Amino acid sequence: MAHDATPVPRDSTGRIELHDVGVTLDxxxxxxxxxxxxxxxxxxxxxxxxxxxxxxxxxxxxxxxAYSGTVRIDGRDTRSMGRREFAQTVAYVSQDPQFPAQMxxxxxxALGRTPHHGYFGTESARDRDRSAExxxxxGLEHLSLRALDSLSGGELQRxxxxxxxxxxxxxxxxxxxxxxxxxxxxVDVLELVDALRIDRRLTVISxxxxxxxxxxxxxxVLLLAGGRAVAEGPPxxxxxxxxxxxxxxASVEILRSRDNNIVVVPRRREGMGNYD
Amino acid sequence: xxxxxxxxxxxxxxxxxxxxxxxxxxxxxxHAHGPGFPVTIKAAxxxxxxxxxxxxxxxxxxxxxxxLYAIGAGGQVRAVDKYSNYPPNAPMxxxxxxxxxxxxxxxxxxxxxxxxxxxxxxxAQMKKxxxxxxxxxxxxxxxxxxxxxxxxxEATGHTAAAEAEVARLKxxxxxxxxxxxxxxxxxxxxxxxxxxxYSVTSATFMGQLMTLLGLKSIADAAGVNTNGGYPQLxxxxxxxxxxxxxxxxxxxxxQASPATVAARPGWSALSAVAHHRILALNDxxxxxxxxxIVILLQQVANFLKSHQG
Amino acid sequence: xxVAGVVLVTVVLVSTAMGPADLxxxxxxxxxLSHVPLLHYHSSTSPINQAIVWEIRLPRVILACLxxxxxxxxxxxxxxxxxxPLADPYLLGVAAGAGLxxxxxxxxxxTFSELLPLAAFAGGVVAVTLTYVVGSKxxxxxxxxxxxxxxxxxxxxxxxIQTNVQQQHAADLQPVYSWILGSLTVATxxxxxxxxxxxxxxxVVLLAHRHLLDILRVGEEEARTLGVxxxxxxxxxxxxxxxxxAAAVSVSGLIGFVGIIVPHLVRLTTNASYRVVMPVSxxxxxxxxxxxxxxxxxxxxxGEVPLGVVTAFIGGPFFILVLRSRRSAQGVL
Numbered sequence: 001m002a003h004d005a006t007p008v009p010r011d012s013t014g015r016i017e018l019h020d021v022g023v024t025l026d027x028x029x030x031x032x033x034x035x036x037x038x039x040x041x042x043x044x045x046x047x048x049x050x051x052x053x054x055x056x057x058x059x060x061x062x063x064x065x066a067y068s069g070t071v072r073i074d075g076r077d078t079r080s081m082g083r084r085e086f087a088q089t090v091a092y093v094s095q096d097p098q099f100p101a102q103m104x105x106x107x108x109x110a111l112g113r114t115p116h117h118g119y120f121g122t123e124s125a126r127d128r129d130r131s132a133e134x135x136x137x138x139g140l141e142h143l144s145l146r147a148l149d150s151l152s153g154g155e156l157q158r159x160x161x162x163x164x165x166x167x168x169x170x171x172x173x174x175x176x177x178x179x180x181x182x183x184x185x186x187v188d189v190l191e192l193v194d195a196l197r198i199d200r201r202l203t204v205i206s207x208x209x210x211x212x213x214x215x216x217x218x219x220x221v222l223l224l225a226g227g228r229a230v231a232e233g234p235p236x237x238x239x240x241x242x243x244x245x246x247x248x249x250a251s252v253e254i255l256r257s258r259d260n261n262i263v264v265v266p267r268r269r270e271g272m273g274n275y276d
Numbered sequence: 277x278x279x280x281x282x283x284x285x286x287x288x289x290x291x292x293x294x295x296x297x298x299x300x301x302x303x304x305x306x307h308a309h310g311p312g313f314p315v316t317i318k319a320a321x322x323x324x325x326x327x328x329x330x331x332x333x334x335x336x337x338x339x340x341x342x343x344l345y346a347i348g349a350g351g352q353v354r355a356v357d358k359y360s361n362y363p364p365n366a367p368m369x370x371x372x373x374x375x376x377x378x379x380x381x382x383x384x385x386x387x388x389x390x391x392x393x394x395x396x397x398x399x400a401q402m403k404k405x406x407x408x409x410x411x412x413x414x415x416x417x418x419x420x421x422x423x424x425x426x427x428x429x430e431a432t433g434h435t436a437a438a439e440a441e442v443a444r445l446k447x448x449x450x451x452x453x454x455x456x457x458x459x460x461x462x463x464x465x466x467x468x469x470x471x472x473x474y475s476v477t478s479a480t481f482m483g484q485l486m487t488l489l490g491l492k493s494i495a496d497a498a499g500v501n502t503n504g505g506y507p508q509l510x511x512x513x514x515x516x517x518x519x520x521x522x523x524x525x526x527x528x529x530x531q532a533s534p535a536t537v538a539a540r541p542g543w544s545a546l547s548a549v550a551h552h553r554i555l556a557l558n559d560x561x562x563x564x565x566x567x568x569i570v571i572l573l574q575q576v577a578n579f580l581k582s583h584q585g
Numbered sequence: 586x587x588v589a590g591v592v593l594v595t596v597v598l599v600s601t602a603m604g605p606a607d608l609x610x611x612x613x614x615x616x617x618l619s620h621v622p623l624l625h626y627h628s629s630t631s632p633i634n635q636a637i638v639w640e641i642r643l644p645r646v647i648l649a650c651l652x653x654x655x656x657x658x659x660x661x662x663x664x665x666x667x668x669x670p671l672a673d674p675y676l677l678g679v680a681a682g683a684g685l686x687x688x689x690x691x692x693x694x695x696t697f698s699e700l701l702p703l704a705a706f707a708g709g710v711v712a713v714t715l716t717y718v719v720g721s722k723x724x725x726x727x728x729x730x731x732x733x734x735x736x737x738x739x740x741x742x743x744x745x746i747q748t749n750v751q752q753q754h755a756a757d758l759q760p761v762y763s764w765i766l767g768s769l770t771v772a773t774x775x776x777x778x779x780x781x782x783x784x785x786x787x788x789v790v791l792l793a794h795r796h797l798l799d800i801l802r803v804g805e806e807e808a809r810t811l812g813v814x815x816x817x818x819x820x821x822x823x824x825x826x827x828x829x830x831a832a833a834v835s836v837s838g839l840i841g842f843v844g845i846i847v848p849h850l851v852r853l854t855t856n857a858s859y860r861v862v863m864p865v866s867x868x869x870x871x872x873x874x875x876x877x878x879x880x881x882x883x884x885x886x887x888g889e890v891p892l893g894v895v896t897a898f899i900g901g902p903f904f905i906l907v908l909r910s911r912r913s914a915q916g917v918l
Contacts, residue, residue, distance in 0.1 A: 372752075375752075471771065472768065472770050472771055473770060473771070473889070495887075497887050498885065498886075498887050498888035499888070502885065502888050503888070507885075507888040507889075508770065508888060508889040508891075509887055509888065509889065510604070510605045510770070510882050510886060510887050510888070510889050511641050511770060511771065512604050512605055512606040512637045512641040512642055512882075513605040513606060513886065513887030515606065515633050515636055515637050515641060516605070516606035516607070516633065516634075516637060517887070518633060540773075541636075541640035541641070541644070541773045541774060541775075542636030542637065542639070542640030542641050543636070544636075545631075545632040545633040545635070545636040546633070
């Protein structure tokens with residue numbers, strides 16, 4: 001594996017453009033001609049019903065599934081990037097990361113440094129320092145030598161984030177990074193992502209199940225339905241009662257919180273119960 | 277499966293240890309079916325009754341084949357197993373004495389089967405086919421070997437010839453022993469069964485033959501009955517024991533020779549190597565307890581004489 | 586690592602000093618010193634004693650080191666690649682394949698001693714490839730029990746063919762079984778030099794992959810997003826481990842359980858990272874087999890106990906313990 005001794009493209013700013021991206025899985029179209037642009041440092045939330053293609057879209061961007069069309073990062077087709085160069089550009093957090101029971105927290109985070117050393121290399125002192133710094137940034141410094149199976153769900157979720165950040169990639173893809181967490185932990189992690197995004201000028205694309213949280217954290221949302229992009233724009237424009245009712249086959253009510261955030265309230269089907 | 281090598285399996289299976297009492301003696305019942313038949317003899321599998329003089333014998337034992345021909349019963353032998361390579365005119369077949377197939381044997385319509393290995397259900401199956409089986413496992417002593425001769429003689433109608441053959445063997449052995457100067461005390465030998473240093477102790481059949489010539493096995497140090505008398509020796513022990521003689525019983529199976537022994541790392545320091553006291557034996561002769569033991573004994577005796585003079 | 590190194594040095598020294606020939610420590614040291622270049626030390630002991638130490642005992646100890654470290658490192662690698670705690674060269678059919686290759690080489694009338702390791706290697710490669718193909722077709726991924734099941738099946742087939750070939754060539758039964766039994770009874774320096782290049786190459790490649798094996802532990806996709814091609818890593822590691830174990834097995838015969846016991850003990854006493862498990866297994870595997878072989882030649886001295894029997898005697902109960910503690914079996918991989 002001799003390729004890519006090239007350093008991270010430092011001038012990379014993290015602009016992502018998807019042109020007619022389509023994915024076919026098991027001969028069914030999972031994603032159909034999706035076009036979307038994400039500005040550097042922005043947070044794009046992908047929303048949609050189950051099976052709408054949210055995860056597939058992220059996986060296409062992460063080059064984990066074969067896709068048609070093009071994905072460009074700062075104008076470059078990602079297909080032209082080497083394996084390691086791509087890993088230095090895009091970090092990905094999967095829906096259900098695996099945690100080897102006896103691996104230590106610090107070693108787990110250090111795995112994220114892999115794209116920065118050679119094929120046969122192991123981490124340098126600098127890699128160790130970076131991993132320790134990240135543990136401190138996510139507030140888990142005190143757990144650095146603990147085995148993964150002794151950590152809580154929230155701690156693990158933050159650890160995955162640290163591992164992804166260790167790649168020092170300008171783009172962070174989060175696939176339902178918070179679904180396993182309770183309400184408080186969920187907000188904690190999203191706040192952390194947001195702080196890091198601003199601090200490191202990361203471009204974030206995340207799938208989000210919780211529409212209320214999506215509306216609060218994402219600057220831009222993309223609504224998928226049946227593999228197609230059906231609406232895109234600021235949350236207030238996309239998340240209307242009419243759109244959500246239609247594409248989620250639900251009955252929702254949009255409220256505004258005291259600080260004028262969108263609150264999506266799912267309601268029972270009409271005529272199925274009334275507690276007035 | 278990986279605990280035993282077949283050479284060893286063969287030895288263990290053939291030794292009386294696994295086989296129970298060996299030997300044979302007959303009690304004749306006067307009746308028709310030819311002179312002296314039916315006859316009941318005692319073999320390692322108990323009393324065996326042969327109703328009439330057999331004319332279609334199947335021998336699955338290389339030693340028994342040699343014995344049958346030695347007592348003049350060769351003409352009654354119909355088939356022998358793939359290891360019965362002596363005498364050369366024996367009707368060798370593809371039968372395997374170590375995985376005997378009753379059906380394959382029945383093909384030859386035998387009226388007597390001789391085996392040296394007796395797997396669990398073989399005897400019972402042959403009983404169902406009403407074919408008498410004589411089980412003569414490896415003889416632990418000369419006496420047992422002589423008993424097997426007599427038993428085969430009675431079972432085949434050659435009692436007198438068998439008795440004569442035993443007498444001949446006894447005389448030949450006594451003559452060889454007498455004509456060979458008894459080896460000096462402390463004269464030792466290493467008997468090689470295979471190139472991984474399996475050997476024989478003085479308690480084995482071959483060990484007893486060597487004892488007749490005044491030789492002592494270095495393997496006795498491992499305990500004469502270890503592994504049925506066939507222990508695997510450690511190579512540094514062999515060097516340390518520095519045997520007077522080396523006898524190679526693995527020349528056919530494994531191409532051992534005085535030259536290959538001398539070429540083994542470290543073995544050139546052995547006095548047996550330095551003084552060319554290595555004798556290459558015929559594996560077959562050196563592993564059977566039949567008529568050719570006198571050839572073996574004579575070969576060893578001549579070798580000793582040539583080195584003592 | 587330091588501890589494991591100290592243990593190995595001690596074990597090698599003790600093992601070289603002890604043997605059925607019962608030589609004094611001074612004699613052994615004298616002979617060893619006489620072979621140190623530039624020292625010009627001359628040992629005054631008899632040629633036989635010199636031969637015992639230098640031609641018999643030392644190559645046997647060194648060969649035990651090489652074979653033991655290769656089997657342990659190979660076992661750790663297989664477990665990492667297949668992410669299965671029971672994966673070892675024995676269970677995945679490499680040994681059975683190598684056995685068939687060796688048998689064919691022995692029964693084929695030619696210069697068998699030179700061809701034997703190559704034939705054993707070829708057999709091992711064919712067997713593990715078959716296991717891998719069958720296992721990954723049967724199961725969804727290349728991990729898990731489908732691989733082990735495939736390995737059992739492939740091993741059974743190869744063993745059956747081997748038994749059949751053996752039966753056809755009864756005259757060669759003895760050398761074939763000698764090989765299968767597994768022992769270091771006839772170890773010489775030429776065995777050492779024969780396998781040293783293969784074992785070294787294999788060990789270098791495997792150790793270089795220790796970090797990548799850690800990445801495989803967090804999953805296939807994660808590995809890919811970290812810029813690693815998991816299939817290439819697996820292929821390289823399996824090829825290297827097969828090369829090394831086939832080479833080791835070609836001179837030692839089939840010695841079981843080393844590849845399971847040693848890496849597991851190492852995992853239980855360290856933090857289970859392959860960066861640590863691989864080198865420590867390498868060193869500890871050597872210690873383990875040298876000790877087992879010392880046992881094999883001393884317990885019934887001057888008789889020999891087959892080395893495969895000694896390792897199985899320790900390995901059997903250990904295997905049961907591993908199965909009983911599922912947590913340690915699954916969690917650490």
